[in-house]
Amino acid sequence: MKLLRERFAIEPCVVTGPATDNQVGVEIIANQMRVAAFNALSNGAALGDRVIEALGVRAAAPR
């Protein structure tokens, strides 16, 4: 996160990966880094919805 923000001036819209494997990791990322976190395997739909929201594209309503 620090590298993306400070070296590349990139603000990720969401964090995923093994760091989000449990709720502790999700909360640490959300609270400490101020960015949404979702696990791709256990919460893939929410991850996708967050990215669609960040893009601002018109998409069909979630099922």
Add this chain to the structure above:
Amino acid sequence: MESGMRSVVVDKLASVTQACGLSHELRIAPDIPAEEGVVIVVEVLTNKSTYNTLELTSGRMAKVGKGDVVAGALGHRQALFGYSGHVPEQLKPGDVIQMLNIGGVLGVCDSINPDKGRPFDCRVLGVVLNFPYLGERIGVPARVGHKALDAAAALDTRGVPVVALAGTCMEAGKTAAACAVIARMRHRGLTVDAFKATGVSLRRDILAMEDAGARRCAIFTDLGVVTTTRANGPALTRTMLSELAAGKPDVMVFELGDGILGTYGVDAILECPDIRAALTAVILSANRLGRREAAARAFRDRAVRRDRTRH
């Protein structure tokens, strides 16, 4: 190039050679240009019990064993959790090199990962020839890719939103995340094209993206690159973004293989202002939080809460 030319029957065509459209009966020659991307035929000399498969041009993973004759391509690799190796300065039939990844990248192994065991040793048989001149029996060394990369390629996303996935290192869950995002976008009626911009040639990730619902997929190997670097990463990314955008998808998703600080050129891509400007959203795929980091954060949180309670 035709002196010493002979036919050879190949058991397995590695996925790195996919764009060459090779058959299992090939013409090979002994004068091998020791250059990245050159397609060669080798005979596997060893057996191993782990990391012993090869991705074929079909996408299937096939078990490899001693005696298999394989068509692969010369390339280098510097993997954190795999092998490291380089393209030798010279190469001739009879030389022994190693299979550096499961996509069929061949080179001299410099360093191994104990989890993967020693790589397959392979005896070089010759360079694969193709015959591009109609009616003439002039063979030229085959090279990977549908076409050569244009290093000066311009970037034009035609206003298509772009999602990039970057990771803290390899095996940080980037492909799983890309597939989840692509699948959700497809379920919500969006047309998604996808590609892999960096890493070492292996089609597995873009095949997974296709399975998740991506309409068109691409990988740097299609542009003649076996292993990406800081030098070619930005041009590859511009080219694939522009080419996929021409098909007018609703969204483009691409994965930056390896970590941000690896040697495959992810940092060079993210340093380019034009590419950064084209990124509508970036997903960071992070490996497990270090125990020390998590403990420090938990301790700090508790201290802050205690401090607030006191005041």
